[in-house]
Amino acid sequence: MIQLTSNCPYCGWPDAEPFRVVSRHRTAEGETVWTRCGCGSSQVRSVDETGMHIMARSRPPQACPAGH
Numbered sequence: 273m274i275q276l277t278s279n280c281p282y283c284g285w286p287d288a289e290p291f292r293v294v295s296r297h298r299t300a301e302g303e304t305v306w307t308r309c310g311c312g313s314s315q316v317r318s319v320d321e322t323g324m325h326i327m328a329r330s331r332p333p334q335a336c337p338a339g340h
């Protein structure tokens with residue numbers, strides 16, 4: 273199993289310990305897991321026989337591109 277050693281780039285939360293699991297979906301390969309970090313950044317993770325992988329990560333909602 274691959275252990276996640278990365279951290280959230282916005283708040284530093286360890287990716288190995290999802291702050292909140294939003295939903296899980298079975299797929300042909302394993303599972304897709306949506307999680308949300310403590311800072312509000314959501315992540316899409318895929319789980320297969322090798323472990324968990326982060327497929328996508330969004331910015332926290334309060335990070336307004338206009339700087340407000």
Ligand SMILES: [Zn+2]
Nearest residue numbers: 280283309311
């Ligand atoms: Zn975070």
